[in-house]
Amino acid sequence: MTKTPVRFVLNGTDTGVFVDGGANLLDVLRRSVGDLSPKYGCGQGTCGACTVLVDGLPHLSCLVLAEAIDGRRIETTGGLRQGAQLHPLQRHFMDGFAAQCGYCTPGMLMSAKALLDRVPNPSRDEVIEAISGNLCRCTGYEPIVDAILSAAAELRGRVA
Amino acid sequence: MSSIEFRKDLFANERDDNLNEVGKPTIRQDILGHVTGSSKYYDDHLFDGLLHMRCVRSPHHHARIRRIDTSAVERMEGVVRIVRPSDIPRNLNTLLSLINFGRDDEELLATKKVAYKGEPVLAIIATSERLARDAVSAVRVDWEVLPHVLDVEEALQPNAPVVNDEYPNNTFDYHERYDHQKLRFGDVETAFANADHIVEGEYQMSPIEQAPMETCGAIAAPETNDRIVCHTSTQALFFSLGTTAKLLDMPSSRLHFVGGTVGGGFGGKVDSLVEPMAVLGAILTGRPVKFMWDRAEEMQVGAPRGAERWRIKDGVMSDGRIVARSFTGFFDSGAYTRLSSYAIIKGTGHLPGPYSIPNVAANVYCVYTNRTPATAMRGFGITGVDFSIECQMDKVAEVVGMNPIDLRLLNAYRDGDMKAHRRVAKNTALIECCQVVAQKAGIAIRPDLAKASSLIGGGGDRAVIPETVTDQASRIGDRRRGAIPTEPLAGATSKGRIPAGTSGEPVVAAEPQREDMRIDPARVGHAVSTVPKSASTSGPVTTPSVVSASATTPGPSGAVRPAPVPTVSPASTTPARPSAFAAPIPPRPTTPGSPAPAAAVPADETPPPSPSTPGGSPHDPGKPFQQGVRRPGVSRFLSGTRRR
Numbered sequence: 086m087t088k089t090p091v092r093f094v095l096n097g098t099d100t101g102v103f104v105d106g107g108a109n110l111l112d113v114l115r116r117s118v119g120d121l122s123p124k125y126g127c128g129q130g131t132c133g134a135c136t137v138l139v140d141g142l143p144h145l146s147c148l149v150l151a152e153a154i155d156g157r158r159i160e161t162t163g164g165l166r167q168g169a170q171l172h173p174l175q176r177h178f179m180d181g182f183a184a185q186c187g188y189c190t191p192g193m194l195m196s197a198k199a200l201l202d203r204v205p206n207p208s209r210d211e212v213i214e215a216i217s218g219n220l221c222r223c224t225g226y227e228p229i230v231d232a233i234l235s236a237a238a239e240l241r242g243r244v245a
Numbered sequence: 246m247s248s249i250e251f252r253k254d255l256f257a258n259e260r261d262d263n264l265n266e267v268g269k270p271t272i273r274q275d276i277l278g279h280v281t282g283s284s285k286y287y288d289d290h291l292f293d294g295l296l297h298m299r300c301v302r303s304p305h306h307h308a309r310i311r312r313i314d315t316s317a318v319e320r321m322e323g324v325v326r327i328v329r330p331s332d333i334p335r336n337l338n339t340l341l342s343l344i345n346f347g348r349d350d351e352e353l354l355a356t357k358k359v360a361y362k363g364e365p366v367l368a369i370i371a372t373s374e375r376l377a378r379d380a381v382s383a384v385r386v387d388w389e390v391l392p393h394v395l396d397v398e399e400a401l402q403p404n405a406p407v408v409n410d411e412y413p414n415n416t417f418d419y420h421e422r423y424d425h426q427k428l429r430f431g432d433v434e435t436a437f438a439n440a441d442h443i444v445e446g447e448y449q450m451s452p453i454e455q456a457p458m459e460t461c462g463a464i465a466a467p468e469t470n471d472r473i474v475c476h477t478s479t480q481a482l483f484f485s486l487g488t489t490a491k492l493l494d495m496p497s498s499r500l501h502f503v504g505g506t507v508g509g510g511f512g513g514k515v516d517s518l519v520e521p522m523a524v525l526g527a528i529l530t531g532r533p534v535k536f537m538w539d540r541a542e543e544m545q546v547g548a549p550r551g552a553e554r555w556r557i558k559d560g561v562m563s564d565g566r567i568v569a570r571s572f573t574g575f576f577d578s579g580a581y582t583r584l585s586s587y588a589i590i591k592g593t594g595h596l597p598g599p600y601s602i603p604n605v606a607a608n609v610y611c612v613y614t615n616r617t618p619a620t621a622m623r624g625f626g627i628t629g630v631d632f633s634i635e636c637q638m639d640k641v642a643e644v645v646g647m648n649p650i651d652l653r654l655l656n657a658y659r660d661g662d663m664k665a666h667r668r669v670a671k672n673t674a675l676i677e678c679c680q681v682v683a684q685k686a687g688i689a690i691r692p693d694l695a696k697a698s699s700l701i702g703g704g705g706d707r708a709v710i711p712e713t714v715t716d717q718a719s720r721i722g723d724r725r726r727g728a729i730p731t732e733p734l735a736g737a738t739s740k741g742r743i744p745a746g747t748s749g750e751p752v753v754a755a756e757p758q759r760e761d762m763r764i765d766p767a768r769v770g771h772a773v774s775t776v777p778k779s780a781s782t783s784g785p786v787t788t789p790s791v792v793s794a795s796a797t798t799p800g801p802s803g804a805v806r807p808a809p810v811p812t813v814s815p816a817s818t819t820p821a822r823p824s825a826f827a828a829p830i831p832p833r834p835t836t837p838g839s840p841a842p843a844a845a846v847p848a849d850e851t852p853p854p855s856p857s858t859p860g861g862s863p864h865d866p867g868k869p870f871q872q873g874v875r876r877p878g879v880s881r882f883l884s885g886t887r888r889r
Contacts, residue, residue: 107375121289122282124508126458127540134458162282175280179272187279188286188458188508222458222509 091155095120096164102151110149111135114161122163122191126220133219136192137161143199145218162191165198173236174198183232185223193219197233205241209234275506286459286508287476292466292533296325298526299377301367301384302546303359306615307393307406310358310366314385318369321383323376326530328368330354333525334494340516340583340620343487350411351581351618353492353521358391360408360580361617363546370526370534393615397554397575400614403725408580408613417578417586417611418721424610425719426593427733428572430665431604431711433560434734436569440560444641447556448633452549452577455622459508461547462537465523473527474501477520480510488517489524500524512621516548516583551585551619552577553629556732557637560604565647565655570597572607573732574630579618586611588626594666595627598634599675600656601707605665606733608719650683654694661704667748669708673699712745 088103095118102117114120114137123146126134130148137146138160165172174197177183184190193216200207200215207215212233213226221229278284301313315327330336330352337349355366367384371377394400394408400415407413416424437443463477479485482504490497507514519536526534538546553576560569574592578585589609597605622628638656642649657675664670676699683690716737719729729736 116291119291121285121291124286124459125288126460129540131540132458162280166281171280178280179276182271182273182276184273184276184279186458186507186509187275187284190279191282194280194282220458222456222511 089152091151093154093156094158096160100159104151106152108151109147110137110144110151110154110159111146113151114146114159120161120163122161124188124191126188126192131220132189133192133196133216134189136195136219138195138199141199141202143196143218160195160198162194165194172198173239174201174233177232177236177239178229181228181232181235183225183228185225189219189221193221193229197236200233201237201240205237207234207237212237278506284506286506287462287464287478287504288459288535288537290464290476290503292464294532295464296370296372296526296530296532296534297374297377298328298368298370298522298534298536299374299381300354300365300522300542301369301381301386302542303355303362303364303366303386303388305359305388305390305393306362306395307391307408308359309389309391310355311387311389313367314387315367317383317385318380321371321376321380323372324369324380325372325532326370326526328354328370328522328525328529330356330366332529333492333521335492338488338492339581340484340488341587342491343484347417347582347586348411350409351583353518360613361615363542363617364580365546368522368526368536370530395614395616397552397577397610397612397614398731400612401575401610401724401731403728406615408615409582412582412613414722414725415613416721416724417582417589417613419586419611422717422720424721424724425731426589426607426609426611428593428596428605428607428609428665429713429715429733430606430667431569432714433569433571433604433606434714436604437558437560437571440568441563442559442561442644444559444561444637444644445557446633446637446640447554448636449555450553450629450632452552452616452619453622454544454547454549455509455511455513456543457507457509457511457513460538460540460543461514461519462535463519463523464533464535465520465527466533467527467531468501472499472501473524474503475520475524475527477502477504477523478507478510478514479504479517479520480507480512480514481517484515485517485520489521492521493525493528511623512550512625513543513547516618516620546617548579548583548618548620550622550625550628551579551588552616553633555630555633557633558732559637559641561641561645563645565642565645565652567600567602567641567656569604570600570602571605571733572596572609572630574607574609575731576609576611577616577619578611578613579616580613581618582611582613583618583620584625585619588621591626592630595630596665598631598638599658599673600653601658601662601670601703602656602665603711608731608733610731648688648690650679650688651691651694654679654690654697657697657699659699659701659703659707662707663710667710670703673703675699710746710748713743713747715741715743717741 087106089106090101091104092099092101094100100118102113104113104117111123111125114123123137124134125147126132128147130145133145135146136143138144139149139154139157141158165175174194178190178194196216196219200212204211209230212230216229275284318324318327333353336352336354336356338351338353339347339349341347342349354368355364359366366386369377369380369384371380392406394405399405400408405415408415412418414424418424419426459478461478463475465473465475468474475489477485482502486497486500486502489500519538523534523536526536553574556573558571559567561567576585576589589611593607593609596607638653639649642652645652654676657679658664658670658673659676660671660673662670676697680690680695714734716734716739718734718736718738723729734740
């Protein structure tokens with residue numbers, strides 16, 4: 086099987102891998118690069134557990150052709166914290182009990198980050214809209230929405 | 246969200262600490278891993294040279310396997326190994342055999358026929374998931390499609406297709422006697438005749454898929470010390486370990502199971518189907534093998550909460566008192582037993598719900614159909630029937646023209662009341678819950694009921710076990726010979742009576758299948774005598790029962806047996822056994838119902854000797870895990886005797 090070289094920036098680091106034709110970004114990140122933070126939940130773009138940011142926008146990595154990300158900037162939950170310093174979203178998810186089994190959490194965090202990067206002061210409805218593609222089966226939507234809103238408030242405070 | 250109100254005042258006599266954690270946010274110990282994406286779920290363990298396993302599955306609900314043609318697959322790129330049923334050392338299991346309950350009835354890979362859509366018949370191990378998928382679709386199976394049955398009551402018809410060869414009557418065999426679980430308490434028929442109203446309802450639940458975000462799966466890999474490591478999504482690590490050891494006929498000491506970080510389970514990850522396959526793959530190939538269900542498999546093959554159908558008949562007085570309640574319940578177990586047999590025992594013990602009703606009867610059927618086998622899901626055994634009971638309560642309230650909360654308060658159980666499964670209710674709080682609900686919702690309730698308390702008015706007459714009408718109807722196999730009514734007492738040709746106060750007949754526990762499963766008096770928490778206690782003095786200790794005793798010598802399942810005269814037969818019919826386990830059933834009877842004690846196995850019926858425990862000698866660690874025995878029996882797990 087032919088392999089194609091693909092270069093991209095993963096969480097700020099130049100990365101290059103050879104990918105099989107037809108391979109999806111989720112498998113490449115998990116198996117070839119070793120970033121295990123995006124999760125497989127459905128493989129058909131329904132559950133959002135595999136959400137990553139491509140050039141700042143949320144994408145379902147199970148549906149993204151790995152070859153298509155050549156030259157793009159990828160962000161995952163694995164790169165969300167700055168060294169030992171947790172991102173405010175991560176801290177508010179912890180403090181607000183916004184995760185139970187944790188399997189949907191990396192995807193939730195990415196969808197939330199994409200929102201806050203674009204909309205620093207989102208309404209509750211905008212938060213709900215932003216995570217509407219991320220399923221949580223432990224039924225933690227309310228704490229998740231609360232955590233995203235309080236993280237947004239903290240981030241605004243920092244900027245001011 | 247943070248609106249949890251903790252009403253300690255209602256339960257002030259229960260706990261002397263302040264339950265400081267309840268209702269307050271707390272930091273989970275595993276949450277740092279969750280928010281940084283570094284928690285290691287089973288699929289987050291990387292192995293060089295990982296192989297991928299996929300199954301060839303039945304597209305039919307019910308079909309015989311005529312021939313499987315793998316010739317195209319054998320030439321395919323990337324295919325490492327075809328796994329056939331003959332590769333599995335002991336290809337027959339039932340999940341609860343590990344706790345001595347039920348007979349082995351399910352193959353890991355089906356050999357002769359499939360009984361539900363999606364049942365696996367073959368597995369293929371390939372170098373990538375895609376190649377494994379390609380290979381699976383290249384397998385040609387010659388199916389002989391059989392008639393199928395998808396409805397529980399159709400499955401009970403005499404001419405219904407046989408779903409599960411181990412249970413040819415399409416019902417689980419309860420206590421080696423009946424095709425259903427019985428519960429008899431008081432005299433429902435007389436009470437119905439004297440009631441002002443009869444209220445009947447039928448309630449049907451759908452199967453529910455647990456749908457965890459992470460699909461079921463396992464990765465197994467050979468370790469350097471002749472062990473196999475298995476990373477798994479299981480919710481029941483030791484169940485999976487024991488099941489794998491049994492199916493693969495290997496000592497569990499060679500298995501190193503790693504789990505605990507589960508991407509959601511809700512009951513759907515206890516069936517231990519993926520671990521034996523992954524471990525087998527690792528053994529056959531000598532390489533790491535991943536067996537992961539995709540989402541479609543999770544939904545189709547993953548065992549759901551089984552559907553239930555309940556019919557409830559209530560005898561009600563005009564003032565709202567429910568004087569009799571009878572249940573006819575059908576659990577859709579799907580094609581195999583898994584956990585449904587146990588869920589029914591649990592559910593029957595729960596009847597008639599949190600109410601004190603003086604006359605209760607139930608027939609509950611564990612029915613095999615050509616649906617996906619059912620398994621655990623959050624409160625299983627209880628949730629479905631509770632839904633039915635509460636719908637029924639509203640219906641009763643309407644008939645007698647009462648506020649539904651008043652009706653519940655009037656009939657609520659109280660501390661000291663005798664429940665139908667002959668355990669005294671304690672720590673009850675339905676009255677208080679109803680009062681708080683009414684108050685919060687601004688619903689006016691009757692002043693006398695607003696003052697009621699669970700601590701007052703229970704016991705006394707309400708603690709008495711009434712004289713109970715019993716029957717021997719619908720023994721195993723009867724239904725195949727001709728349709729008989731499913732309702733309690735309806736199919737009885739003769740009825741018996743056991744006197745008031747009879748807690749149950751002393752019974753002797755089934756021989757445990759392994760030495761270390763014997764009842765341990767220290768754990769049971771009360772003295773265990775060698776001679777079964779007599780019924781009149783046993784209090785709530787023994788299982789309620791009318792044992793047919795000497796007249797009944799259970800034969801093979803399905804055999805016709807003479808219907809014995811129901812009698813209360815004390816110790817004479819249950820010969821003493823060597824000390825430690827010649828015990829009556831300890832507290833928390835395994836069978837809530839009479840007259841079918843879970844463990845009422847006459848002494849001449851010893852279980853078939855298990856190869857691993859010849860003559861009842863201690864477990865030999867060199868031997869594989871215990872065999873599933875053909876005997877539902879006592880278990881400290883099921884009987885609840887692990888509780889101190």
